[in-house]
Amino acid sequence: MAMTLYDLCGRDERLRFSPYCWRVRMALTHKGLEFTSVAWRFLDKKALAFADYDKVPVLCDGDQVVTDSFEIMRYLDKAYPEAPVLGEGVSYQRVLLFKYFVERSVNPALFRIIAMDLFAAVHPDDRSYFRDTREARFGCTLEEFHQPEQGKQQLKQALAPVRDLLRESTFLDGDAPSGSDYLLFGSMMWAHVVSTQAVVEPGDPVEEWFKRMLNVHNGAASNALTVRDI
Amino acid sequence: MAMTLYDLCGRDERLRFSPYCWRVRMALTHKGLEFTSVAWRFLDKKALAFADYDKVPVLCDGDQVVTDSFEIMRYLDKAYPEAPVLGEGVSYQRVLLFKYFVERSVNPALFRIIAMDLFAAVHPDDRSYFRDTREARFGCTLEEFHQPEQGKQQLKQALAPVRDLLRESTFLDGDAPSGSDYLLFGSMMWAHVVSTQAVVEPGDPVEEWFKRMLNVHNGAASNALTVRDI
Numbered sequence: 001m002a003m004t005l006y007d008l009c010g011r012d013e014r015l016r017f018s019p020y021c022w023r024v025r026m027a028l029t030h031k032g033l034e035f036t037s038v039a040w041r042f043l044d045k046k047a048l049a050f051a052d053y054d055k056v057p058v059l060c061d062g063d064q065v066v067t068d069s070f071e072i073m074r075y076l077d078k079a080y081p082e083a084p085v086l087g088e089g090v091s092y093q094r095v096l097l098f099k100y101f102v103e104r105s106v107n108p109a110l111f112r113i114i115a116m117d118l119f120a121a122v123h124p125d126d127r128s129y130f131r132d133t134r135e136a137r138f139g140c141t142l143e144e145f146h147q148p149e150q151g152k153q154q155l156k157q158a159l160a161p162v163r164d165l166l167r168e169s170t171f172l173d174g175d176a177p178s179g180s181d182y183l184l185f186g187s188m189m190w191a192h193v194v195s196t197q198a199v200v201e202p203g204d205p206v207e208e209w210f211k212r213m214l215n216v217h218n219g220a221a222s223n224a225l226t227v228r229d230i
Numbered sequence: 231m232a233m234t235l236y237d238l239c240g241r242d243e244r245l246r247f248s249p250y251c252w253r254v255r256m257a258l259t260h261k262g263l264e265f266t267s268v269a270w271r272f273l274d275k276k277a278l279a280f281a282d283y284d285k286v287p288v289l290c291d292g293d294q295v296v297t298d299s300f301e302i303m304r305y306l307d308k309a310y311p312e313a314p315v316l317g318e319g320v321s322y323q324r325v326l327l328f329k330y331f332v333e334r335s336v337n338p339a340l341f342r343i344i345a346m347d348l349f350a351a352v353h354p355d356d357r358s359y360f361r362d363t364r365e366a367r368f369g370c371t372l373e374e375f376h377q378p379e380q381g382k383q384q385l386k387q388a389l390a391p392v393r394d395l396l397r398e399s400t401f402l403d404g405d406a407p408s409g410s411d412y413l414l415f416g417s418m419m420w421a422h423v424v425s426t427q428a429v430v431e432p433g434d435p436v437e438e439w440f441k442r443m444l445n446v447h448n449g450a451a452s453n454a455l456t457v458r459d460i
Contacts, residue, residue, distance in 0.1 A: 087320055087321070089321075089404065090317055090321050090403045090404060090408055090409075091317070091319075091320050091321040091324060093395075093399065093402065093403050093404045093410070094321060094324030094325055094328065094403070094410060095324055096395060096399075097324075097328065097391060097392065097395045097402060097410070098324065098327065098391075100390070100391030100392075100394040100395055101331070101391040103391075103394075104390040104391045104394065105387075105388075105390065105391060157335075158335075160330070160334040160335065161327060161328075161330030161331040161333075161334045161335060162327065162330075164330040164334065165323075165326060165327045165330055169323060169326075172323065172327060173320045173323050173324070174319065174320060174323045178320055179320075180323070180324060180327070
């Protein structure tokens with residue numbers, strides 16, 4: 001039976017940009033698991049009441065309801081152990097550290113670059129919710145937070161270790177993509193879908209890797225609708 | 231037969247502060263391998279001619295001569311596969327990324343904090359070599375580069391993902407220390423040995439982890455001579 005993934009959408013229902021949903025989509029695709037996605041918006045809290053949760057992604061797999069993107073990846077590894085994405089033991093610990101790296105060092109830099117693009121991409125009815133929650137988190141207005149050049153510098157510095165690794169590896173996890181790749185790729189898709197800004201410089205190994213990632217699993221992510229298509 | 235590790239020393243021959251040598255020492259100890267260390271100084275290039283290399287650590291294991299700290303760790307995993315430190319496959323890829331993180335994001339921040347302490351710790355005969363090579367790398371004088379407060383801010387930010395992980399794990403690699411722990415610990419020992427500065431705030435999970443690390447493997451690192459002991 002196909003699974004159901006509740007996935008954030010924007011002003012166009014086909015616009016899917018959540019970094020957390022993208023990492024799950026890629027993990028599902030990695031394992032060859034079919035899923036139906038349900039477009040969800042920030043204020044649709046009621047639609048998630050069944051999960052006792054108020055954010056996406058939420059995955060329904062038969063009777064199982066799993067919340068939180070990393071928990072979903074972990075669940076998928078346990079329920080469908082073939083082609084692990086996170087792995088176990090030391091391998092799992094190391095990708096858990098990388099998850100924190102993506103969330104603590106990469107995502108804040110990306111947010112600086114795309115804050116106003118994100119605001120424009122969310123559904124008009126969701127915009128005041130988006131503005132209020134983010135401004136409370138940042139302690140300043142979205143307009144003040146939006147500093148693309150500063151964000152690009154911050155991102156360039158944060159990604160230095162990733163760039164080093166990609167000079168000797170095709171994917172972060174080796175010859176084929178796996179959990180680490182999906183975690184970073186999810187965040188890069190966030191920017192790719194909502195913004196026309198190049199977040200890294202042309203020729204950057206991260207840019208080359210991102211293009212390779214768009215093509216893996218039969219180009220699963222390459223057909224994603226972006227703001228350039230609307 | 232015991233191995234030989236060429237290890238950087240400072241103004242006191244017992245002062246051992248190289249982050250790259252420390253990670254190897256910890257890997258050897260992790261595997262229960264005995265080794266003799268040979269004190270080496272920056273200008274002792276001739277002493278390493280046999281290895282066709284000009285830096286430490288250099289490990290001699292019978293006929294095998296291995297250079298570069300990470301290559302040594304890798305060699306140890308291949309030659310003594312019990313109790314791996316780096317691991318293989320995806321696990322290896324993930325710790326390789328962490329190595330780059332330590333070298334690109336942690337070490338430069340630490341250097342800002344301890345630049346002048348390091349200068350004082352190296353042997354007087356090595357100081358002009360140390361100054362010249364580092365000033366050429368940084369494009370400014372050691373005195374200008376030495377910005378402890380800036381370095382501490384930089385370190386605090388870089389270590390955010392590590393701090394998150396240590397809130398839920400005893401060691402970076404899980405319930406017991408392994409390669410990731412030794413890579414970061416080597417760098418923290420660099421500061422611990424040469425400087426009286428607290429590089430992280432008291433109560434920081436990284437500080438607590440560092441204390442635990444001093445005690446692992448029968449306190450192997452806890453007896454290291456520091457500048458406070460001379």
